[in-house]
Amino acid sequence: MALYRKHIGRRSTRRIRNAAIIVILLLFAAATLFPIYFMIISSFGDPVEAAAMSYSLWPGKISFASYQFFFDYSTYSLRWIGNSALVAGSVMITNVAFASLAGYAFSRIRFKGRSILFSLLLCAMMIPYQVTQVPLYILIVNTFHIQNTYGALILPGVVTVYNIFLAKQFMSTIPNEILECAKVEGCNQLQIYLRIVLPLSKTVLAVMAILTFMDSWNTFFWPFLVTNTMDMQTIQVGLKNFRFANTTYFAPMMAGATVSALPMFILFFSLQKYFLEGVTVGAVKG
């Protein structure tokens, strides 16, 4: 931290400097948090058409009528949240299971073709998703005929290359002696994976689980493509439909947006450490 002078003279000078820094940071924070603030306070307004009102930047009164309006729009509104939770939960579990298995194999088990297969996987990370979107859509809809099912929503995301990479990176730091010892003791690879590698990788797998859940919850594009009835849609797709069906209803739209974002906010505030760790886990080492 010695980019800044430690001995800046009097203590009061340093105090003033830090206070100035905090003020600037808070101003920037206000700018980036404004949309979220605006979303939440506006969601407590009355569900009237926007032409009749002007937006208030201060919470005037607190009414849940707009939330009621949002949930009354479709009989499936609550199911959207359930669908999102189901899809995100499944994708989270399969990713942690299969990415950790593959990550362990790629980092610690020697087998023929290992490095070629892994470089093949890495190539996938460089391909923009636009390339796969059309063939993937054709595959799911025309070949498998599973359009508008949970299978269509979950299968393509069962395990991502990024997560395999993350697991491999971490697991190659586990000291070799531990694994060798287990082998000498007569453990087979499955036992080593279950009893030693998994417990040692708890943190990185928690990070992976949370980020995967969040990505899946927030994803819009794929569920939008492969669902066509309201009962199968996720909250993001539902919110988009609500917006196009009620273009002038300001407060209910904000209520819907809050509903779609709130679960992630709660998750973030309760598991903040893992979220923040997750950002650097993939980046700094790479």
Next chain:
Amino acid sequence: MTTPTMQTAQQAKTGRKRRIRGDGVWGYAFIAVALLVYAMFTAYPVVSAFFISFQHYKPLGSTFTGFDNYAATFRDPLFWKSIRNTLLYTVLTVPVALVLSFCVAILILPLKRRLQTTFKAIYYLPVVASGVALSVVWLWIFDPMPAGIFNRFIAVVGAHNQNWLGSSATAMFSLVIMAWLSSHGASIIIYLAALLGVDESYYEAAELDGATFLQKLWHIVIPFLKPTTLFLLVTGVIGSFQVFQNAFLMTGGGPDNATTMVGLLIFNNAFKYFEYGKAAAQSLILAVIIAGISLFQFKFLGKDVEY
């Protein structure tokens, strides 16, 4: 003629071989699901995209048309417009995001640990909100009525009411503003982590030479953070070239295609006009462009970066 030592060596060798082969089975078993998912939902679609791009695709019986889809794409003025739009968007958003997050990270640095974490959390918060939710909110912030938040804001500065998303003069700029004020949380955290990794002794040596804050910043921090900057630049540009969601949800590419970016153009060709062949061809062109730009950045900016 084999001496006993050679024999044992050979035995050990076959023994090791057997063990490796035994492990090999585990290895294949462990990657089986990952490989299957990859083959089915990534590798096959990529190969398939290649074939589709040479076809006039129809569900029952496509016809092979050679390079027609590529030729049509390069003749299409809308394709060039979308490339221009994408470039404009990238040039206006990515460098600003880098500078902003760098400055914020520098400012967070001298604070106490707990304050650092608090600010990191504050700046990261918008990342966890879904893009759809934020696009809904920004739609209202850009409300063209005088009561709209942004119109009220510029009225304070004395500017006139704008039809932000509805006029081709301001639509792209509106998306850029949205990107500026969206979250830079991830980049800030990555920069801060890199800043905390700078060895104290560099600063101490510089201080002995009487270096000022700005000199230290210029001669120590910026060179040291170059790999981080390169990483953020490359990933930022790649992300920006694939941008789709905000344009799709906020402007639909309009007005007059002023915000049609390549990602949206491909989407429209595929799922609005059902021109799968054309969409596939354009997506492969996009992949080549992205690969080219990334390579260029590594080559010219990464020259003295060590990994």
